[in-house]
Amino acid sequence: MTLKSPQARAYLERLRDLLPPSEASRVVAEVESLILDRVEAEGPGAPLEEAERRALAHLGSPDTLADTLAEAPLQVGWSSRRAFTRWFSVLAAGHLLFSILLTVGKAEVDALPGLLGPLPTAPWWGTVSAALGIVLLDAGIVFVLFTLLGAWGRSGALPLPGRARGWTRAEALRTLVLVSLLALIAHPLRDEIFAVRRGATSTPFLAPDLLALIPWLDVVLGLVLLRALLVVGGKADAPLTHGVDLLAGIGGVLLLVLAATRHEIVRLPPAVLGQEVAGVLGNVITRVVLLVFVAAALLLAVAVIKRGLRLRQVLSA
Amino acid sequence: MPGLDPHVEAELRRGVLQLVALCLLDAPRYGYDLVRLLAQAGFEVEEGTLYPILRRLELRGTLASSWDTGGARPRKYYRLSPEGRRQRAELALAWRRVRDATDAALTEVPS
Numbered sequence: 001m002t003l004k005s006p007q008a009r010a011y012l013e014r015l016r017d018l019l020p021p022s023e024a025s026r027v028v029a030e031v032e033s034l035i036l037d038r039v040e041a042e043g044p045g046a047p048l049e050e051a052e053r054r055a056l057a058h059l060g061s062p063d064t065l066a067d068t069l070a071e072a073p074l075q076v077g078w079s080s081r082r083a084f085t086r087w088f089s090v091l092a093a094g095h096l097l098f099s100i101l102l103t104v105g106k107a108e109v110d111a112l113p114g115l116l117g118p119l120p121t122a123p124w125w126g127t128v129s130a131a132l133g134i135v136l137l138d139a140g141i142v143f144v145l146f147t148l149l150g151a152w153g154r155s156g157a158l159p160l161p162g163r164a165r166g167w168t169r170a171e172a173l174r175t176l177v178l179v180s181l182l183a184l185i186a187h188p189l190r191d192e193i194f195a196v197r198r199g200a201t202s203t204p205f206l207a208p209d210l211l212a213l214i215p216w217l218d219v220v221l222g223l224v225l226l227r228a229l230l231v232v233g234g235k236a237d238a239p240l241t242h243g244v245d246l247l248a249g250i251g252g253v254l255l256l257v258l259a260a261t262r263h264e265i266v267r268l269p270p271a272v273l274g275q276e277v278a279g280v281l282g283n284v285i286t287r288v289v290l291l292v293f294v295a296a297a298l299l300l301a302v303a304v305i306k307r308g309l310r311l312r313q314v315l316s317a
Numbered sequence: 318m319p320g321l322d323p324h325v326e327a328e329l330r331r332g333v334l335q336l337v338a339l340c341l342l343d344a345p346r347y348g349y350d351l352v353r354l355l356a357q358a359g360f361e362v363e364e365g366t367l368y369p370i371l372r373r374l375e376l377r378g379t380l381a382s383s384w385d386t387g388g389a390r391p392r393k394y395y396r397l398s399p400e401g402r403r404q405r406a407e408l409a410l411a412w413r414r415v416r417d418a419t420d421a422a423l424t425e426v427p428s
Contacts, residue, residue, distance in 0.1 A: 027372070030348075030393055034364045037349030037392070060365035068369040 005049040008035060011062050018066035027069065031059065084146055090305065092138040094298050098257065099134060105261035116294060172231035179225050186217055198272050207264035216255050223248035242311040249304035256297035265289050330360055335370060336412055339405040342380065345394040371395055379404050 003009055012032055016024045038055035039048065059065055095116065103118040115137070120126040167175070185193060191204040223244055230241040259265075265286050268278040334355070341354050348368060355362050374380045379401035384391050397405065 029391075030372075031368065033391065033393055034348045034368060036390065037347060038364065041349060041353070055364075058363045058365060059368075060363065065365055065369070068365075069372060 003032060003035065003052060005052040007049075008052040008056060011056055011059075015062040015066055018062060019069070031065070034059070084142060087145075088139055088142045090302055091142060091298070092135050094301050095134050095138055096131060098260065098294060098297070099131075101257055101261045105263070107261060107263075167228070167231045167236060169232055169236075172228040172236075175224060175228040176232070179221050179228065183218075183221055186214055186221075196269055196272050201272070203269040203272055205266050205268050207262065207267045209262040209264045210259060210266075213255060213258055213262075216251070216258065220248055220251040220255055223251060239311070239315055242307065246304065246307045246311050249300060249307050253297055253300050253304060256293045256300065260290055260293040260297065331366075333412060334360055334362060334367075335374070336405070336408045338367070338370065339374075339379070339397060339401065339408065342395055342397045342401075345383070345396040347385075347392045347394050351395070374401070 003012070012028050015031060016028050019027055035052060035055040038058060039046075039051040042051045042054075098116055099119050102116070103121065105118075107118045119130045190206070192202070194206045195202045195204045197203075227241055227244045227248060230236075230238065230244065235241050266282050266289070268282045268285075270278040272278075273281065337358060337360055338351060338355065341351060341358070346354070348364060348371065351371075352362060352364055352367055355367070371380065375382055375395065378398055380395045381398040381401075382393055382395050384393050
């Protein structure tokens with residue numbers, strides 16, 4: 001006899017995420033047994049999914065249960081501390097990584113003024129204090145977010161990065177269409193879409209430095225395409241599928257980091273727009289694009305963590 | 318005149334829940350079985366409350382546990398360990414002291 005309802009499975013998944021890995025499997029097995037005992041006690045006539053939902057009600061929320069299982073919860077709930085640490089780690093690590101890449105790439109301007117830019121390279125204590133400043137800034141940002149969300153009673157709005165779930169066949173088909181569209185935009189339509197037009201003249205404005213990354217994009221799209229094909233082929237939960245998914249995620253993060261650290265992203269033609277307009281517009285577009293790249297890279301980094309956890313689970317099973 | 322707040326009695330019962338559970342664990346019992354027996358004894362308790370208690374008692378060595386894999390599915394059984402028997406005796410003594418002190422105080426109250 002195993003659990004039937006998606007709610008019960010989601011409950012155990014959430015509980016597993018909240019517990020220390022060394023204890024998670026054992027506790028989850030015991031809680032699953034408790035649920036099944038309660039379901040069994042209702043007799044064979046009761047619809048299983050309904051009975052499981054009622055059994056879950058007797059356990060309380062997974063967050064509260066995990067909190068109660070912690071030996072000595074202090075002022076901040078154990079699950080909140082865990083969520084805080086995870087989000088802070090992801091944010092600070094991403095922030096430091098981007099700053100180092102911007103420094104190595106000799107970026108001359110901040111990607112996000114006051115928040116994200118190259119680190120000073122001399123003197124050495126300037127580099128150290130800038131890195132420390134990043135850590136403190138990120139801790140402050142996460143703390144303020146948690147405080148606000150906690151005050152609004154919406155602490156669940158920052159869910160823990162748990163395991164990624166697999167795609168359904170419909171999602172894989174939608175991805176196939178999306179990948180085809182992106183490939184079309186990156187290749188035959190690129191110079192039509194990303195161009196400044198005046199009269200009959202059309203001047204592409206993406207910088208050669210950025211266009212040099214197109215082969216990388218092709219590799220990432222290829223991996224996403226392969227994953228979608230594997231899911232459509234009925235291998236949604238195969239280790240190969242999750243491995244390809246993880247590789248695509250890592251490739252995507254690297255691609256976005258590389259894109260965000262290019263010396264030049266757009267090159268607007270001064271002959272068409274005028275020197276001043278081309279300069280100002282180029283600067284604005286660069287900032288917006290950098291912001292998008294950085295946000296996308298951070299979100300994708302969280303997704304990569306989830307995919308890694310999922311792959312680990314599949315391999316251990 | 319309003320009656321007794323039910324939460325007060327629930328709190329009193331929660332205070333002795335651990336002792337009552339230990340009294341029921343001379344024989345091996347699984348979690349839901351214990352929930353049912355506690356309810357019959359007048360101690361309604363949810364699995365979400367009892368399970369962390371059982372786990373804590375197990376980690377402290379008060380309870381021993383084993384998985385029975387002979388049935389349709391594995392089931393975890395808890396029973397009192399030798400150390401648990403000693404702890405239960407101490408807890409029972411403590412409970413009797415509290416009960417006697419409370420009774421003594423109540424005898425002073427005019428009915």
